[in-house]
Amino acid sequence: MNRAIEKILLPIAGAVLLTACAVGDSDPIYLDSAEVDPIRTPPELDEPPVRGTYRVAGVYLPQMAGQSEDRPPRVLSSAEAEASRSHIRFGERGLYLEVEDELDSVWRRLGFTLNRGDMELEQADADDREYAFRFQHDPIVIDRTGFARLAFWQSRERIDHSGRFVVELQPVGEASTRVNLLDENGELVDMARAEYVLSILRERLG
DSSP: OHHHHHHHHHHHHHHHHHHHHTOOOOOOGGGGOOOOOOOOOOTTSOOOOOOSSOOBOOOOOGGGOOOSTTSOOOOOOHHHHHHOSEEEEEETTEEEEEESSOHHHHHHHHHHHTTSTTEEEEEEETTTTEEEEEEOOOOEEEOOOGGGGGOTTSOOEEEOOOEEEEEEEEEETTTEEEEEEEETTSOBOOHHHHHHHHHHHHHHHO
8 A cells, every 4th residue: 555655656756856946047148237338439430330238139938929919929030139120128227128219209109009909008298208008918827848747736827917007218319219117106117027018019119
């Protein structure tokens, strides 16, 4: 009788250990990056073609790949990300979206973007260039893979980034605009949530 119980418990214990070992702690590479001052060139030399910020490819969770309005944003390929005029970047206030377009144009386009599908525009402040909006989406259910599927007693992970947000626009030079994402209280948004919402805005703005 004891041997029969051991035969049942040993595989389950092994599955639990392997599941724990499979969990990783890797973070996006831009967490170690920093926003720096532009390079100053001596007057007798030509200005080099450099940027003061880093390019970021976009979302980092494979489960967040989708194309329709009611699904997670699509992960851009390297070629698409390079061709896009909107880029997610990392600065001193966390993630933000830089759009290669002048401030007035981005303000107008963003007004339409924030009132489509799963987003609802609640307030617009043209003087301060701020929009307040609500974002509502169906929770993302992460399917277990590998040995984690054997842990039948654990519920599947659910990710929900719904909530109220504020975006504030700032000019970056003459031809680019910075879109900062904050929560409804004007505080910074956590990394994964900001990345998800900004990815949708990036995809819609092009």
